[in-house]
Amino acid sequence: MTSWQTAIATCHQAAEGFVVVTLLQAKGSTPRDGGSKIVVTQTKTFDSIGGGGLEHLVITRARDLLAQGVPVQCVEHFPLAGKANQCCGGSVSALFETFPESKRSVVVFGAGHVGKAVVQVLSECDARIDWVDARAEQFPEVIPGNVQRLVLDQPEMLIETLRGDAIVLILTHDHALDYRLLRRLLDETELSSIGMIGSQTKSNRFRARLRRDGIPEEEDARWRCPVGLPEVGGKLPMEVAISIAAEVLSQSLPLDGGEMVGASWKSVQAVLGKP
Template sequence: MSWISALAELQQQGQACVLVTIIEERGSTPRNAGSKMVVTADRIFETIGGGHLEYKAMELAREMLATRCQDTRLERFSLGASLGQCCGGATVLLFEPMGQPQAQIAVFGAGHVGRALVPLLASLPCKVRWIDSRENEFPEQIPAGVDKVVNEDVIDEIEQMPAGSYFIVMTHNHQLDLELTAAILKRGDFAYYGLIGSQTKRVKFEHRLRERGFDEALMARMRCPMGLAEVKGKLPVEIAVSIAGEVIATYNAHFGSETKKGESRVAKLLPASRRS
């Protein structure tokens, strides 16, 4: 796939990537200025010549993706001196992040609160998978950008989510809530897990989860009751606003933390004159 076709497809999928372009060449280099490569978290499209240069470019691009960096970067590479490539020239690469960072959210349950919550989440910079086993529970109009998933075994959908996802469980069945909870906690790589219910429900679930061998530190990451305590009310829309507020707060805190750490790691790759 060409780099421009890859960009179009990734944009349609809402997947972040970095466009790497050779903007300057000096001496002998593997590819000419204007050559491009698209880098995602797990794939590349096109090439800037292979070898150690391409490896370092992929490494830096994926560092930018992992830290959600949205700033363009210029990097100069000496192919012989620093990268050990036989061509021995020098090249300057432009790194351009494409696509805004998006939270990946799985909402289990199409009941009253789910129907109030999903439109709120759909208006945020996130991708939502709305999951239920009951087709007739979904409204006729699904918000733009939301994937409706009807699956008799909704637990199977947990493994479809990428690492760092947000999980929200609010089904019609307490036993199903428990099984979903166990599967999500077992993964352990979630950014947020919220379970609808009272403190009494949490105590009961924790007791059953301990019997299955889950430790306290992992269970402590479960938000139940979920939502911002400052947002009062029992109407579905009030509960939905409370949950959406907590998701936003979690996302903003996570984004800021990752960006700060990422800047310090990337800084080590830059010449000393460009770290100020």
């Protein structure tokens, strides 16, 4: 059986939503003591709080909370002879802590030195990453769980499938491909966060070319070149990657409801005071 500690690490690495349920208090005869934990995702469970009707109720409630898509903390009471239909006769109070699936979607075009470094940094953060290149040999053998490797002969074909809130990074080795990607992104999507590696000279040339190709000047607000926070200096691949990742992480997450809704101490006291 996978322990709850290992499960949390695995879910974080895969950017998969999960709920940690902790038995805060066990009164009378119960399957497990206070402090026992179970980790619940929409399709799997890890560790156990004793099985039976109680565990079924807890898993169902955890998945209902996870489906809301926002971070929540709450405490609930379960009399085993009532809600759980178990003959133990005791009762438990459980803390539910939800950690929804990452809302930050990042698409990285290019698996060169900078692309590898950017993915290395962002894969350790709260993000789901699509990593695209036509050269299969450019990808490392081991890919983090929250990264999807996509080998596409025509990387621009991915554009029509992108989420409307995706953050796109164009980090390829080919200026012609960079321009094709940029033009299609501006022409076919409403994406507002498109970053491209390159110099100010490259940026100026691409802007002039976009004008000639009929892309209006107001569309320039949707893309940046050079991408990255200017105050983060350095030209080595990892230094550039840190600058780019810092810019990505500085952008607001599209969270419905914002920060975690915590359980108030008053509500916890009320639940723990139940027989």
